[in-house]
Amino acid sequence: NAGVTQTPKFQVLKTGQSMTLQCAQDMNHEYMSWYRQDPGMGLRLIHYSVGAGITDQGEVPNGYNVSRSTTEDFPLRLLSAAPSQTSVYFCASSFWDGGPHNEQFFGPGTRLTVL
Amino acid sequence: TQLLEQSPQFLSIQEGENLTVYCNSSSVFSSLQWYRQEPGEGPVLLVTVVTGGEVKKLKRLTFQFGDARKDSSLHITAAQPGDTGLYLCAGVGRGSGNTGKLIFGQGTTLQVKP
Numbered sequence: 162n163a164g165v166t167q168t169p170k171f172q173v174l175k176t177g178q179s180m181t182l183q184c185a186q187d188m189n190h191e192y193m194s195w196y197r198q199d200p201g202m203g204l205r206l207i208h209y210s211v212g213a214g215i216t217d218q219g220e221v222p223n224g225y226n227v228s229r230s231t232t233e234d235f236p237l238r239l240l241s242a243a244p245s246q247t248s249v250y251f252c253a254s255s256f257w258d259g260g261p262h263n264e265q266f267f268g269p270g271t272r273l274t275v276l
Numbered sequence: 277t278q279l280l281e282q283s284p285q286f287l288s289i290q291e292g293e294n295l296t297v298y299c300n301s302s303s304v305f306s307s308l309q310w311y312r313q314e315p316g317e318g319p320v321l322l323v324t325v326v327t328g329g330e331v332k333k334l335k336r337l338t339f340q341f342g343d344a345r346k347d348s349s350l351h352i353t354a355a356q357p358g359d360t361g362l363y364l365c366a367g368v369g370r371g372s373g374n375t376g377k378l379i380f381g382q383g384t385t386l387q388v389k390p
Binding site: 165192194196201202203204205206209211217219251253255257259260261262263264265266267268269270 | 280282285306307309311316317318319320321324326364366368370374375376377378379380381382383
């Protein structure tokens with residue numbers, strides 16, 4: 162099993178450009194999430210999905226779009242990149258049955274710089 | 277809004293010392309998780325605590341969930357350089373409308389010097 166994979170590992174964008182961060186998992190997890198990590202702020206939830214066709218907003222959704230057409234893939238789209246979106250982005254997946262356990266398996270991250 | 281406050285934010289100690297990291301909130305959580313993250317990698321789950329007052333041990337690491345399920349602590353005995361990393365606590369929300377979303381603390385950067 163590859164677990165959670167993310168591409169690309171590094172990306173530099175100019176302000177106003179758009180791009181898609183890819184995330185895929187092979188563990189048949191229904192629950193997938195996108196986080197951003199900034200120094201001193203832990204991880205903040207951007208968007209999440211409880212299954213194919215269902216997505217919802219997290220703490221910091223502005224400037225990002227997601228879709229979930231398959232169980233395996235959960236891409237994150239930046240519509241018009243801004244310097245404030247410079248961050249490290251992590252995708253995660255988990256098995257969640259509605260109970261207290263929602264242990265996340267994280268990908269290796271994408272380091273994004275917006276100039 | 278549920279918040280988790282972690283302390284301290286930075287800790288630099290000598291090999292063999294003991295340390296405790298705290299994760300506090302005014303909100304009740306269904307569970308608390310602890311993750312460890314190394315530079316350039318994603319966080320990796322260490323443990324989940326679910327029951328108030330629960331204590332779990334992982335070799336030299338001891339995790340405790342507060343009786344009221346609002347706080348947790350991580351205690352490391354005889355720290356080693358291999359314990360160096362970023363430690364993150366994360367809570368799963370509780371109550372109606374629970375969506376499984378995790379709230380993360382700011383993290384504690386631990387450096388253990390040989």
